Amino acid sequence: MKRLRSLFQRDNAASADVARERLMVMISQDRLQRNQPDFLPRLQKELIEVILRYTKSSQEDIQISYHSLPQQAQLELNVTWPSRS
Known part of the structure; x- marks a missing residue:
C-alpha cells in the first residue's frame, strides 16, 4: 500500500x-x-493592411508581437516574403 x-x-x-x-x-x-498601449491593435491591423497591399504575402505570412521591457517597448514584425517565380 x-x-x-x-x-x-x-x-x-x-x-x-x-x-x-x-x-x-x-x-x-x-x-x-x-501593458499594451490602446492604439496597438489598430496599428497592427494597419501594418498588415499595408503589407498586404504592396506585397503578394498572405495574412498567415505576417506575424506581429509586442514586447514590454523595463525601459522600452518593442513591436516586432516578421514577414515571410513569397519567392519570385
Whole structure:
C-alpha cells in the first residue's frame, strides 16, 4: 500500500508542478496584454493592411508581437516574403 501511495503522491506532485508552470505562463501573458498601449491593435491591423497591399504575402505570412521591457517597448514584425517565380 505504501508503494501505491508513494506512486500517486509523486504523480500529484508532478501534476501540481505542471499546473503551477502553466498558471505562471498564463499570468505572464495576461500581464503582457494589459501593458499594451490602446492604439496597438489598430496599428497592427494597419501594418498588415499595408503589407498586404504592396506585397503578394498572405495574412498567415505576417506575424506581429509586442514586447514590454523595463525601459522600452518593442513591436516586432516578421514577414515571410513569397519567392519570385
